[in-house]
Amino acid sequence: MIEFFEIIGIGLVTLLPLANPLTAVALFLSLTEEMSKETRKQQAFMAGVYVFLIMIVTWYAGQIVMNTFGISVPGLRIAGGLIVCFIGFQMLFPVKKLHEVPEVHSVTAELQKEPDTNISFVPLAMPGTAGPGTIAMIISNASAVNQGGGVHVSQWVLIVAPIVVFLIISLLLWVSLRSSTVIMNFIGNSGVQAISRLMGFLLVCMGVQFIINGSLDVAIGIH
Secondary structure (H helix, E strand, O other): OHHHHHHHHHHHHHHHHHHOHHHHHHHHHHHOOOOOHHHHHHHHHHHHHHHHHHHHHHHHHHHHHHHHHOOOHHHHHHHHHHHHHHHHHHHHOOOOOHHHOHHHHHHHHHHHHOOOOOOHHHHHHHHHHOOHHHHHHHHHHHHHHHOOOOOOOOHHHHHHHHHHHHHHHHHHHHHHHHOHHHHHHHHHHHHHHHHHHHHHHHHHHHHHHHHHHHHHHHHHHHO
16 A cells, blocks of 8 residues: 555656646636636536546557557657656746637637636646646656556556546646635735746756656667
8 A cells, every 4th residue: 555655646746747736727717707606616627527537548548649650668758858848947937928828818719709618628628737748747657657667566556546646636626726716815826826936847857857767768778
């Protein structure tokens, strides 16, 4: 059981900075101003469900995609590291405000025509929470586990732990969205920005480490 909780802890530390539910909170509040309370609850719940489904499908189907396109694990690690670094730098030094993201623009235009437009999948679940960086990280970790990757834990842990990690992240997103008004009143926009910058720094560090690991794998393969 100890290794089970260790794997869950590693998974959460790896994915939470990428998922960053607090960013989704600010986005959720900006897009649901005209929605009824019941509609907002429904959108929050469905966003959590979609994030869970996206992560599960990515975990189990990612290797198939890699095999289909002939992508190696070192290549994925380097590409994933670059994506994670890019996202991290955007969070550290934001150029665009949240409402200027293209997906938010299109959804906002739809909301002006129809206030009950579904925002749970786009942009809340993707790319708001389960974006390119999260997907790349999940595929990379799944590939490492499938190929051994120095992971020496029980088989049942490798089967159950990812599902639990994805479920916890989805639940955190759902709770954050349901409590979005309280969270924003408590920490404010400045608090969200401070946390986002901290997450951004962690992502840059993780991305650089991914690139280093991928480069080392390539160097070992050459020798």
